[in-house]
Amino acid sequence: MHQQRDQLQMPDFDHNFYELLGISETANQDQIKRAYRGAMKRTHPDRVAGDQRDAAENQAKLVNFAFRMLSNPQLRREYDAQLKANAVQDQIMSRYFGGMGVPGSGNDVYEQIRQAQLAETRAQRRQHDRSATASLLLVFGALLALTVFAVVLWGVISSFADRLS
Numbered sequence: 001m002h003q004q005r006d007q008l009q010m011p012d013f014d015h016n017f018y019e020l021l022g023i024s025e026t027a028n029q030d031q032i033k034r035a036y037r038g039a040m041k042r043t044h045p046d047r048v049a050g051d052q053r054d055a056a057e058n059q060a061k062l063v064n065f066a067f068r069m070l071s072n073p074q075l076r077r078e079y080d081a082q083l084k085a086n087a088v089q090d091q092i093m094s095r096y097f098g099g100m101g102v103p104g105s106g107n108d109v110y111e112q113i114r115q116a117q118l119a120e121t122r123a124q125r126r127q128h129d130r131s132a133t134a135s136l137l138l139v140f141g142a143l144l145a146l147t148v149f150a151v152v153l154w155g156v157i158s159s160f161a162d163r164l165s
Helices: 002-007 017-021 027-041 050-071 073-096 108-162
Strands: none
Touching: 017 027, 027 050, 027 073, 050 073
């Protein structure tokens, strides 16, 4: 067990292993194992195209590391303690920055504002596209109706002309 602990270095917390595997922090060993198998099926390098293989290998290594970390009770306790310490630190930093959040932490107010503006722009663009499509359909419908009316009128006029002559 000490050999395994020496081989596994504590992560730099760029990734939350629970989120990576798609499980809750209260997951039991069976749930961890099932989530690991599912994640490996999705990320295994042999299951992706050749140009994506390097990224898949890195993701598979990360999934393997997450499984080894969370399936070992001692390492999991240490990981959970470090996660909690980081969460407390993020809360303190968030308060220090006046509730603005640390950039890149998910609590970044400026990022939330930018995302809201992007969503509003997309919604306006969709509405504009719908209006343009409706206008085009109306114009083409009117042209089609006018053409049909002209053909029918021409037929009626031709038939009267033939009867008169």
